[in-house]
């Protein structure tokens with residue numbers, strides 16, 4: 537479907553209740569931002585990663601899990617082709633998987649060696665055989681498979697690709713999305729986007745009327761499902777109400793606004809940075825080099841200012857949260873809670889030790905702290921033999937702290 541220029545239609549209700557019709561294309565105006573659930577996820581994960589991927593279009597490394605997922609999806613697309621009146625034989629389902637799998641070699645699919653690739657190939661065959669055994673007897677052609685559409689809404693051109701759509705009668709639809717990874721449980725956000733877009737999609741209405749003869753206006757999503765292929769389990773969600781869709785849609789609009797305004801701050805985190813293909817371009821992970829050290833004065837000053845600002849902000853946040861009922865608050869993007877606990881200190885440590893021994897709980901209170909044990913590795917008051925033995929039990933890694941003090945002028 538070609539992209540159309542659109543004008544912004546007024547929203548019908550505060551919570552994103554579907555407007556009666558999608559926006560009408562107009563002849564001029566800025567091109568709508570092409571958006572999708574993947575784009576939303578990436579922007580929310582790290583806006584800078586989004587920029588590298590979608591604005592700068594830096595290449596990404598191939599990922600084995602994408603190759604695997606694509607091959608399983610291709611096989612299921614063949615199996616559930618709406619033109620099939622009965623389930624195709626298992627051999628044909630497995631051939632459809634093989635055909636897609638063989639389209640790239642193991643390197644192109646992102647594997648580090650051919651054995652892992654073969655092992656995934658075997659898992660795919662096993663998974664699809666299980667799927668076939670469970671479903672071939674109850675096979676019924678669905679309404680659509682791999683349905684791709686782009687719908688203009690709120691100044692965006694939103695793309696969805698629904699793996700399977702079933703019609704349960706009277707214009708009511710069930711949207712099914714296949715998952716092939718390890719992660720079984722997930723929130724239905726992606727399905728919320730599919731629900732909203734399907735209900736706005738004129739092309740889908742036409743297809744529904746054409747295929748089942750029901751009035752286009754009666755299209756309504758009744759149910760949403762993730763189908764986890766490895767475990768053959770379905771996770772079903774009731775149709776999201778306007779409130780849920782509205783909350784979700786606010787997130788979409790907020791992210792899209794960030795993209796339109798060119799807001800791409802890095803959002804580093806253990807998980808997202810570990811699997812990010814753009815680390816070498818990311819300033820957060822820029823290596824310190826002699827050239828970079830020329831800017832140490834500025835970096836240190838910035839770090840000191842940021843640290844001071846963070847402390848000042850913390851004091852303000854604590855004060856604001858103390859004034860909230862239960863010390864907690866929800867904002868558009870954050871959930872905040874003041875965690876407080878009693879803080880005790882003991883001056884007479886000998887008396888405390890004696891008391892703990894007397895009551896038989898010295899070991900419970902004085903279990904070795906990891907940080908203290910680590911200090912002993914270099915503690916010369918310990919025998920060399922004991923230090924060596926301790927080192928052999930340890931797994932070394934490095935951490936860095938910055939000591940920053942202002943020099944006297």
Ligand code: SF4
Pocket residue numbers: 582583584585802803804805808809812813814815818819820821
């Ligand atoms: S390395 Fe981390 S901070 Fe940098 S772009 Fe990737 S995810 Fe974002």
